[in-house]
Amino acid sequence: MLRSRFLGTGFAVPDRVVSNDELSRLMDTTDEWIRTRTGIHERRWVKEGETGVDLALRATERALEMADMAAGDLDAIVYATSSPDHFAPGNGVYLQRLLGISTIPALDVRAQCSGFVYGLSVADAWIRSQQYRRVLVIGSEIQSTGLDLSTAGRHVAVIFADGAGAVVLGPADDGDGGILAFDLHSEGNYAEKLWVDSPGSMYHPRVSREQIEAGRHFLEMDGREVFRHAVVRMPESVRAVLSATGNAVENLKLLLAHQANLRIAEAMQKDLGLREDQVYNNIMRYGNTTAATIPIALDECVRSGRLQRGDLLVMTAFGSGFMWGSAAVRW
């Protein structure tokens, strides 16, 4: 059966580094609290005028370079983001415009922290069905412009950050490696546990002065509920996707988990019984970049040699929706 494989990876983060100490000057928090509860030391936030599509373009250029391809070789774009530059149209078409490639399809995926895994599954299905050959998948987010930087928003603001990751997928030649399986889920009962209420088309106007004054345009989260579900759903999904490929946890070379919070990643590592060398975390440096965490970590692992041809890789995510899922890959 035809499989898709990774031809190139890349990532980009803003130059502006925001330390925990900088946040402690804006709100009642401390470097110690943030490090202990989340594992985050610093994160990147955009400067005024820098957009998600700008970061996605830089990430794409790196992925295309690794794949030894030009933008014109792409057949489709799948763009995962929960923080598009505009309400409509989606970011995919803006990236297409910047890349200078006209009329190829550009699909936006809205699956928040799970967006990259969901986006990969779409690209993989397109390639396996031979609808498109070379598909660019993006996970990119600008969260910093939607955070309440007062003490009322500190449980959210210290976690979220900006960044972009890109991968180029294409058909596998050897029939050996490539994407093996997906496990995808959602549970809308918890939609308001991690969400942005407004602007929304159910409101007329879509955002009002009252909503803004009440802070309903900020990302809001019930951290304890998110934590409680994430530490159960991600390990469950990792086991499911491994079992679908006939593999056990011991066969895993590398687990790339969504960088939500280091404590969640550590709880999952313990639950699955994984050694240090089987996991990779970079949340200390980048915070939680939503759909971008996995492709950023993936690119770091590829470029540093952590991931070698033939290795069994699982990527897993959990986030707003709730939506969660995993992908198993023979690298």
Ligand SMILES: CC(C)(COP(=O)(O)OP(=O)(O)OC[C@H]1O[C@@H](n2cnc3c(N)ncnc32)[C@H](O)[C@@H]1OP(=O)(O)O)[C@@H](O)C(=O)NCCC(=O)NCCS
């Ligand atoms: C957000 C999170 C770190 C908060 O940790 P917690 O131990 O659950 O903390 P609580 O929300 O119960 O708050 C404990 C106290 O710390 C305070 N607090 C919250 N954020 C704080 C901050 N940035 N600095 C200092 N104190 C903070 C709270 O106000 C509360 O104070 P109180 O006891 O006086 O009421 C934790 O719930 C978490 O990691 N959740 C998952 C978040 C996540 O991963 N989201 C992304 C998913 S994609």
